[in-house]
Amino acid sequence: MSSIxxxxxxxxxxxxxxxxxxxxxxxxxxxxxxxGYARERANLVEExxxxxxxxxxxxxxxxxxxxxxxxxxxxxxxxEEEQTKGKLGSYMEVMSQAEVYFNSGSGHDLGGVxxxxxxxxxxxxxxxxxxxxxxxxxxAAQNLAAEVSGDSKSLTTLQSQVDQTVTQxxxxxxxxxxxxxxxxxxxxxxxxxxxNGALIDQRTQLIRNLSQLMDVRVVxxxxxxxxxxGDGTSLIAGDHVASLSVHPDGDGKLRVFVDDADVTDSLxxxxxxxxxxxxxxxxxxxxxxxxxxxxGLSNALNTAHQQGYTLSGAQGGNLMAPQATVxxxxxxxxxxxxxxxxxxxxxxxxxxxxxxxxNLLALQNAEVVNGRTPSDAVADIVxxxxxxxxxxxxxxxxxxxxxxxxxxxxxxxxxVSLDEEAAxxxxxxxxxxxxxxxxxxxxxxxxxxxxxxxxxxxx
Amino acid sequence: xxxxxxxNAMMLAALAKTTAAENxxxxxxxxxxxxxxxxxxxAAAAAMVDNDASQSRNDVYTSNxxxxxxxxxxxxSTLSSVVTALQxxxxxxxxxxxxxxxxxxxxxxxxxxxxxxxxxxxLANSSFQGSFLFAGTNSTQPPYLDNGDGIVTxxxxxxxxxxxxxxxxxxxxNLPGSxxxxxxxxxxxxxxxNLEKQLSTAGDIASANTQLSAAYNNVVQQRVFYGxxxxxxxxxxxxxxTEKVDLSQQEQDLVGADMAETTSALTQAETARxxxxxxxxxxxxxxxxxxxxx
Numbered sequence: 001m002s003s004i005x006x007x008x009x010x011x012x013x014x015x016x017x018x019x020x021x022x023x024x025x026x027x028x029x030x031x032x033x034x035x036g037y038a039r040e041r042a043n044l045v046e047e048x049x050x051x052x053x054x055x056x057x058x059x060x061x062x063x064x065x066x067x068x069x070x071x072x073x074x075x076x077x078x079x080e081e082e083q084t085k086g087k088l089g090s091y092m093e094v095m096s097q098a099e100v101y102f103n104s105g106s107g108h109d110l111g112g113v114x115x116x117x118x119x120x121x122x123x124x125x126x127x128x129x130x131x132x133x134x135x136x137x138x139x140a141a142q143n144l145a146a147e148v149s150g151d152s153k154s155l156t157t158l159q160s161q162v163d164q165t166v167t168q169x170x171x172x173x174x175x176x177x178x179x180x181x182x183x184x185x186x187x188x189x190x191x192x193x194x195x196n197g198a199l200i201d202q203r204t205q206l207i208r209n210l211s212q213l214m215d216v217r218v219v220x221x222x223x224x225x226x227x228x229x230g231d232g233t234s235l236i237a238g239d240h241v242a243s244l245s246v247h248p249d250g251d252g253k254l255r256v257f258v259d260d261a262d263v264t265d266s267l268x269x270x271x272x273x274x275x276x277x278x279x280x281x282x283x284x285x286x287x288x289x290x291x292x293x294x295x296g297l298s299n300a301l302n303t304a305h306q307q308g309y310t311l312s313g314a315q316g317g318n319l320m321a322p323q324a325t326v327x328x329x330x331x332x333x334x335x336x337x338x339x340x341x342x343x344x345x346x347x348x349x350x351x352x353x354x355x356x357x358x359n360l361l362a363l364q365n366a367e368v369v370n371g372r373t374p375s376d377a378v379a380d381i382v383x384x385x386x387x388x389x390x391x392x393x394x395x396x397x398x399x400x401x402x403x404x405x406x407x408x409x410x411x412x413x414x415x416v417s418l419d420e421e422a423a424x425x426x427x428x429x430x431x432x433x434x435x436x437x438x439x440x441x442x443x444x445x446x447x448x449x450x451x452x453x454x455x456x457x458x459x
Numbered sequence: 460x461x462x463x464x465x466x467n468a469m470m471l472a473a474l475a476k477t478t479a480a481e482n483x484x485x486x487x488x489x490x491x492x493x494x495x496x497x498x499x500x501x502a503a504a505a506a507m508v509d510n511d512a513s514q515s516r517n518d519v520y521t522s523n524x525x526x527x528x529x530x531x532x533x534x535x536s537t538l539s540s541v542v543t544a545l546q547x548x549x550x551x552x553x554x555x556x557x558x559x560x561x562x563x564x565x566x567x568x569x570x571x572x573x574x575x576x577x578x579x580x581x582l583a584n585s586s587f588q589g590s591f592l593f594a595g596t597n598s599t600q601p602p603y604l605d606n607g608d609g610i611v612t613x614x615x616x617x618x619x620x621x622x623x624x625x626x627x628x629x630x631x632x633n634l635p636g637s638x639x640x641x642x643x644x645x646x647x648x649x650x651x652x653n654l655e656k657q658l659s660t661a662g663d664i665a666s667a668n669t670q671l672s673a674a675y676n677n678v679v680q681q682r683v684f685y686g687x688x689x690x691x692x693x694x695x696x697x698x699x700x701t702e703k704v705d706l707s708q709q710e711q712d713l714v715g716a717d718m719a720e721t722t723s724a725l726t727q728a729e730t731a732r733x734x735x736x737x738x739x740x741x742x743x744x745x746x747x748x749x750x751x752x753x
């Protein structure tokens with residue numbers, strides 16, 4: 001048997017459910033620009049029916065739960081792509097700074113100073129007794145040495161700047177881990193989906209932020225999630241939060257530690273990987289090539305120079321500071337003589353001979369730098385510096401396209417649409433109004449019942 | 460499938476792309492270069508290092524050729540004076556051998572020959588920009604020293620310098636005095652001293668004349684070297700001029716911007732950007748909320 005009061009409570013529940021649904025709409029609209037927010041949906045269900053004899057009648061509506069619309073797999077893919085993008089982005093940024101030192105248009109013209117040096121020798125060959133020409137050779141050699149050692153030192157400075165960024169990012173990653181662990185605990189305590197929706201949004205976003213810094217793998221398990229690096233070093237497991245730190249190695253370069261494990265080489269993604277790659281492979285490689293160049297050229301010039309005779313007829317000495325080891329040769333590159341008369345231009349001991357100038361000039365085409373001519377070695381360095389950037393840039397463009405697409409996918413599932421929210425708002429508003437109307441009708445009905453036989457005393 | 464509601468992100472990404480394209484085109488327009496950093500085209504930038512080196516060598520070969528040309532010219536005109544002087548000496552020798560001259564005239568001729576010898580000694584000690592032209596490579600001091608009594612000693616050496624005049628091409632740039640003035644059997648100073656002596660002593664003038672003409676012939680023969688060298692340099696200078704044009708054409712091909720292409724790229728980027736901006740100002744101006752009576 002149905003009752004008027006039964007109808008009243010159905011209408012009241014309907015109003016409550018609609019109110020709840022409107023709250024969800026309001027929350028969605030409020031968070032339209034919140035990063036990481038996944039739109040929520042009010043799940044309305046029928047109340048369990050009451051059976052007062054027959055027929056079985058419905059018992060109204062209830063707001064059962066609020067669901068965040070989120071695709072976990074998509075979120076994980078986004079994390080991964082962010083890691084790749086972070087790696088490429090930071091690598092490219094650092095290598096673009098390194099490239100400047102090999103851009104002839106930016107005043108760092110390694111090829112140009114090398115050419116000037118050989119040109120000055122070529123000029124000296126026409127008049128080996130000219131002090132002006134000798135002075136030019138000396139000056140050009142000093143310029144060459146200054147450019148090479150200057151480039152090498154600038155690159156080393158860039159490496160230590162990278163280390164500062166590494167330190168900052170490791171600190172950031174550490175803070176993110178702490179925040180994620182705190183959220184993890186809260187999510188574990190909370191039962192309500194509604195509260196978890198917001199917390200999981202936040203945690204997802206923090207993991208996204210962490211992914212930009214380093215590679216993270218998310219493992220879902222009963223008590224929440226645990227995080228590891230790509231190679232399985234634990235970052236968050238249960239109550240344990242790993243501490244991230246940096247320590248300098250023998251050369252003063254920073255290494256990254258997760259608790260006691262050195263992950264410098266095993267990190268696979270994130271901007272930390274990009275920074276470390278840029279520091280060790282990218283810039284390190286360029287410095288290595290400069291070292292080869294400086295050592296090869298200095299030693300070859302010295303060997304040739306020692307064969308000749310100075311203006312005063314003395315046996316030639318070292319033209320450049322001798323390089324016993326390749327490592328660090330570029331930074332040490334220096335001219336060994338200060339008196340232009342000490343340039344060993346002569347091959348027969350007489351002042352007017354240019355024979356040894358020709359020997360020195362022949363080094364232009366001699367494979368003195370690791371099997372390459374000096375000019376080819378410079379070309380190799382320029383190519384390397386350029387392709388480091390252009391390859392990373394091309395990969396980054398591709399990565400950005402992938403990310404854009406995934407973001408679109410995420411947005412099509414989780415993004416808040418104002419049109420949709422407006423429609424929902426109208427819908428729930430109308431049904432709220434209808435329910436209120438139902439209550440007012442029931443009120444009338446109740447009045448009718450109350451006034452039976454009273455002649456309308458109660459109104 | 461639900462449409463992704465956030466059009467801003469898409470729009471921004473697209474705007475960033477067109478802006479990047481526009482910037483690139485602008486940079487290319489303003490520098491005239493397609494490659495403005497090694498990363499724009501690493502292979503071209505590397506090839507440019509080689510091209511730069513070639514251009515730099517071309518420049519120095521060209522300026523060296525001018526210096527060398529002057530040096531060779533100086534040596535050649537010096538030798539031209541020497542030849543003229545020797546011709547005069549030979550004429551005097553023939554006059555002296557005539558046998559009809561008085562002893563005074565003979566003495567006068569002898570004195571003139573002595574003067575010619577001194578003149579040639581001076582010419583043989585000529586220098587160019589501080590370097591003695593006929594001293595071999597010992598060019599910081601005068602090669603010929605007059606020891607009196609008609610004896611001239613050569614202080615230079617018999618070496619000569621070789622200079623690169625273009626890639627892979629070298630040439631000798633001087634002749635040592637030892638092959639010009641004091642060659643074996645053709646010593647100019649000996650011959651002149653001898654003629655002077657024979658004239659003044661009425662000795663064997665005929666054989667002195669023979670000796671002199673041998674020396675003369677040697678100088679004339681050797682002088683050809685300078686003519687050849689100047690010709691060779693001239694040809695090389697022409698080649699260097701052509702090579703310079705080729706190299707800068709090569710540079711243009713490697714890193715230069717195709718202006719027509721760049722202009723059209725700029726226009727395209729601008730059009731795309733303007734269209735996008737217009738679209739984004741029209742799209743998403745309204746949502747359903749705007750139509751719900753408040």
